[in-house]
Amino acid sequence: MQAFPLANVLVKIDDFAADYPELYYRAGDASYDEGAQALAFSDEIDFTTYFNAFPLCKWRRYANIGPVRLIIEASGDVCEVLLGELHEGATRLQVREAPLAVIGGSGEFRRFEVELPESGAALVSFVLRSQGRSFIRSARYATMVESSAVRSVRLALSTTTFRKEDFIVPNIEAVEREVLSGDEPISQGFHMFVVDNGRTLNAERLSSEGVTVVPNANVGGAGGFARGMMAALEYGATHVLLMDDDVRVSPESFKRTFNLLSLLNDDYAEAFLNGAMLSLEQPNLQYEDAAVVRKDGLYDKIKPDLHIDQIDQIAKNEAIDVEVENAYGAWWYCCIPMSAVREHGLPLPLFVRCDDVEYGMRCQPKMMSMGGICVWHAGFEGRFRASVDCYQYVRNFLIMIAVDGRSSERLFMLRLLRTFSIYLRSMNYESAELLLDGLEDYLKGPSFLEKANGEELMKRNGAKNERLAPVGELDRALLEGLDLASANLGGKDERSMALKLLEALPHDRHMLPDALIKDDPAAVYYSRGAYPGWKTMRRRTLVAFDAQSENAHVRTMDRSRYRGLKQRYRLLKRDYETRKEQVAEDYRRAMPRLTSEEFWRSYLGLDECCPTTGEDAG
Secondary structure (H helix, E strand, O other), rough: EEEEEEEEEOOOOHHHHHHOHOOOOEEEOOEEEEEOEEEEEEEEOOOOOOOOOOOOHHHHHHEEOEEEEEEEEEEEEEEEEEEEEEOOOOOOOOOOOOEEEEEEOOOEEEEEEOOOOOOOOOEEEEEEEEEEEEEEEEEEEEEEEHHHOOOOEEEEEEEEEEHHHHHHHHHHHHHHHHOOOOHHHHOEEEEEEEEOOOOOOOHHOOOOOOOOEEHHHHHHHHEEEEHOOOHHHHHHHOEEEEOOEEEOOOHHHHHHHHHHHEEEEEHHOOOOEEEEEEEEEOOEEEEEEOOOEOOOOOEEEEEOOEEEOOOOHHHHHHOOOOOOOOOOOOOEEEEHHHHHHHOOOOOOOOOOHHHHHHHHHHHHHEOOOOOOEEEOOOOOOOOOHHHHHHHHHHHHHHHHHHHHHHOOOOHHHHHHHHHHHHHHHHHOOHHHHHHHHHHHHHOHHHHHHHHHHHHHHHHHOOOOOOOOOOHHHOOOOHHOOOHHHHEEEOOOOOOOHHHHHHHHHHOHHHOHHHOOOEEEOOOEEOOOOOOOOOHOEOOEEEEEEEOOOOEEEEEEEOOHHHHHHHHHHHHHHHHHHHOOOHHHHHHHHHHHOOOOOOOHHHHHHOOOOOOOOOOOOO
């Protein structure tokens, strides 16, 4: 038997979550003492939190573990250790009043070990009751297991970056300081690959024994993660962890990932593990951890938004099952066994959007998730770009339907028509055009995908995005009297069902004679249709605002452009219906080649380069 760590208790709050201490602990009087390098508290402190409660149900489901032990390094006044239990559906913590142990009572830090009793709770934790002032330097959950039950793990972290030094450099430093320099199991089986698509990082300075910066062509997220997977294969990794560059991450997430992988049972040995995305702007908000592709051509969250500093939300987070049909993990934090990469290949060369979704549909993995394994990511609200959200989405989702067949092609095309009509109705001609561009390029087949310069394509399409200007630069007379509240600028949709049904009926202003069109403008939200319709219909001019109402774009009705886009849609739809079976078959035939290492080495120009550094071989 050997002792094996499971999870460390976070006693120091991350700086960007300073206003949300209940993600870490609940206490009336507690603060981190920099001099003592310990958490100081008086009276009572409760660690039943998102980061510090132990998800016992998940560990028992996924892994081989023995009795759970709590190891605490404490000093100061005597305090009791009590067991906290959080059951599925619970709204409050249950505390067993009989102390498990008494610790402290010394001016020097001492190590105390407590075996937690058997429990049927979803999560277990501990509460400390001090007789005065006590200090916790560290705490962790561990177990005793047979040595033969510990899997050999080599974890490769692959993060693709494009000019995000403000995020990536601190993340490299955190890995060096808290992962590679430690004495935990992960320090001997972890390597970080930073795939630099922007080629702006100082690779020589930032690389080390455990970190490799890989200069790469700007081939988007798909190409960057393909390069990272190839580096993981060269490293001899058992798992590759794909992570976004523009995130804040606690190194503890890496440690918990490694420890879980080391103890996985046979049922989950080939499963994907997905970390949650928390909001960088609102650190107590969990936006997503695993997602699902629907038959109608949408991908959707499995769990609702959760405020994970609340007891009932912590329990709910562990209770919702992510093992559902057509589940996948987004690549802001997705750990994939290398056996899946060897069996199913590398990503498709999609540049951005749907690359992670398609990979999940291709592999059809069993999914794992666990509270406390996560990243903080900037929110997606207000980040609409038609060049990505229209062009890339349509083209890439159609490719995914062709090669994986997990969504209904008929329903997707109906959704495409509806979205196209909504954009036309709201005079968002640029977005409507980019939807059609995506359909047209899909119909060009896999040869177009193979040869297209993704960076140049993004620039070309980016030039078609609506240009939002600061509100102060717009005509003041145009802005006077606008009802911004009616634009529903990123807020809650308060339309009644009757009104939604009414607005779903065709009411396109382009079909009306000029005599029925009003000249006074109306406000809309730039990434949606012209809602609420009853306040914006019959207007010649719409002012499309961003979510903060700081920038806007003025849309003016253009009947000629409207007719041209409608005619182009009809021609493309006719071509699609004629050739869709053959085009889909072409993509399926090309799939093995487009996801092979041989293709990617050629696509990335690696045949003339050293395999890991990307430097010229000569």
